[in-house]
Amino acid sequence: MIMNGKRIAAIALCLQCIMLSRCIHYTRTDRMRTTMRVSILENAQTVMITGIIGATYCTDKKISAQDKFPVLVKGKHNTVIVNNKTYHGNLELLNVNNAIRVINIVDMEDYLKGVVPCEIGRISPALAEAAKAQAVAARTYACAHIDQYASLGFDLYSTIRDQVYRDMSVETELTNQAIDETKGEILSYQGRPIEAKYHSTCGGQTADFNDAWPGTPPPYLQSVRCTYCETSPHFTWEKRYEAGDFYAGLRMKLKEIGSAIPDSEYIKNISLIRNKRSKRILRVEITTKVRTYTIPGYQVRALFGDKNDPGDLLKSNYVMLGVKDGKIVLWGHGFGHGVGMCQFGAIEMSRQGKTYKEILQHYYTGVKLTRMR
Ligand SMILES: [Zn+2]
Known part of the structure; x- marks a missing residue:
C-alpha cells in the first residue's frame, strides 16, 4: 500500500500533542447519522498511529496504555494509519481497563468499502448485482445498529460479531462501485431500517428469526425457499x-x-x-x-x-x-444462522440476471428500499 511504503522519523513534539479532553462530536440521538464509530482494535498495550494529533502531523507515533486518554487523531486527506493499516476517517483512542481501544470514526460509505469485500468475497463484474445487494444489506445493518454500544463509545465491532470491516487494502473497484451505485440506499419496514441479517449459505431454505434467536421475530425475517445456493461448498x-x-x-x-x-x-x-x-x-x-x-x-x-x-x-x-x-x-x-439474505444465493441470483432489488426482495419479506435521511 502506498500509504505504508514511506516512513519518516517520528516527530518529537508529538508527546505534547495528545489531546486531553473533548471527544469528536457526534449526535447520539440522530439515528440516521452517516458517521459510524467502529471498534477496530481492543486490549492493546501499544499502538502505532499516523495522523494529525492536536495540530501536528505524526508518523508512526507510539501510543501506550500509560498515556493520557482520549487521544483524538484527525486523518490527513481523510486517512489515518493504525499499526501499518490505512483507514478512512479519524480515530479516537480510549483507555479501557488499562488497555487501548481504537475507534475508527468513518463516513458510512467509506465504512462500507471495508465491509462489502470482506462479507461477499472476491466476485467478478458479472456478479455486480450481488455486491450491490450486499452493500444495501450492510448499510442497513449499520443504520439499525447506530448507538448499539453507546455506553462503550462506539456503534459496531469490526468482526463477525457485527460485520467484518478491514482497512483500505481490502477495497476493490467492483465493490466500491457497487457502494457508489447504491449510495444512501437502505431497506426499511414501517419507516425504520430493518435488521438486515445475512449469512453464507442457507442450504435450500432460509431460517425463521426464532430458529437463531429468542424474542419477537420481525415480520420481514421469515423463512423463504432458496434454490440458488446449491453450488456452495457448505450446501x-x-x-x-x-x-x-x-x-x-x-x-x-x-x-x-x-x-x-x-x-x-x-x-x-x-x-x-x-x-x-x-x-x-x-x-x-x-x-x-x-x-x-x-x-x-x-x-x-x-x-x-x-x-x-x-x-x-x-x-x-x-x-x-x-x-x-x-x-x-x-x-x-448450510453455513451460518440462515436468517435473511443467503450470500451464495445472492451471487447465483446475480449470475442468473436478477437485479439487486430482486435479490433483496426475495430474502427480506415485505420491505421497502428507501434512502437514508
Ligand atoms: Zn440459499
Missing part, C-alpha cells in the same frame, strides 16, 4: 463421531449452556423437533430415565458444535442426527 456437510466422544461432548456442552444433565442419568433418547417451514430444529428433547430435558432451537449450534467448528458453533441448525456404520452422524445443510 451439505456431515460430521461423524464415535458414540463415546459424542455423548461426552454433548454433556460438556449441556453444562456450558446451563442445561447440565447429571452423569448418573443415562441418556436414553434424543429427539429433534422441527420447524416445518424452515426445516430447522425448534427444540431438542433429551430423555433420561429420570426426565426429559428441552433445549431450544437457537442453542442447537452451540449444543452440537465442537472445537473444529468456527466459533465452536455447528455450521447450522438445519441438521439431522443418525447412526451410520456404527458412528453417530450429523448431516447438515
Whole structure:
C-alpha cells in the first residue's frame, strides 16, 4: 500500500500533542447519522498511529496504555494509519481497563468499502448485482445498529460479531462501485431500517428469526425457499463421531449452556423437533430415565458444535442426527444462522440476471428500499 511504503522519523513534539479532553462530536440521538464509530482494535498495550494529533502531523507515533486518554487523531486527506493499516476517517483512542481501544470514526460509505469485500468475497463484474445487494444489506445493518454500544463509545465491532470491516487494502473497484451505485440506499419496514441479517449459505431454505434467536421475530425475517445456493461448498456437510466422544461432548456442552444433565442419568433418547417451514430444529428433547430435558432451537449450534467448528458453533441448525456404520452422524445443510439474505444465493441470483432489488426482495419479506435521511 502506498500509504505504508514511506516512513519518516517520528516527530518529537508529538508527546505534547495528545489531546486531553473533548471527544469528536457526534449526535447520539440522530439515528440516521452517516458517521459510524467502529471498534477496530481492543486490549492493546501499544499502538502505532499516523495522523494529525492536536495540530501536528505524526508518523508512526507510539501510543501506550500509560498515556493520557482520549487521544483524538484527525486523518490527513481523510486517512489515518493504525499499526501499518490505512483507514478512512479519524480515530479516537480510549483507555479501557488499562488497555487501548481504537475507534475508527468513518463516513458510512467509506465504512462500507471495508465491509462489502470482506462479507461477499472476491466476485467478478458479472456478479455486480450481488455486491450491490450486499452493500444495501450492510448499510442497513449499520443504520439499525447506530448507538448499539453507546455506553462503550462506539456503534459496531469490526468482526463477525457485527460485520467484518478491514482497512483500505481490502477495497476493490467492483465493490466500491457497487457502494457508489447504491449510495444512501437502505431497506426499511414501517419507516425504520430493518435488521438486515445475512449469512453464507442457507442450504435450500432460509431460517425463521426464532430458529437463531429468542424474542419477537420481525415480520420481514421469515423463512423463504432458496434454490440458488446449491453450488456452495457448505450446501451439505456431515460430521461423524464415535458414540463415546459424542455423548461426552454433548454433556460438556449441556453444562456450558446451563442445561447440565447429571452423569448418573443415562441418556436414553434424543429427539429433534422441527420447524416445518424452515426445516430447522425448534427444540431438542433429551430423555433420561429420570426426565426429559428441552433445549431450544437457537442453542442447537452451540449444543452440537465442537472445537473444529468456527466459533465452536455447528455450521447450522438445519441438521439431522443418525447412526451410520456404527458412528453417530450429523448431516447438515448450510453455513451460518440462515436468517435473511443467503450470500451464495445472492451471487447465483446475480449470475442468473436478477437485479439487486430482486435479490433483496426475495430474502427480506415485505420491505421497502428507501434512502437514508
Ligand atoms: Zn440459499
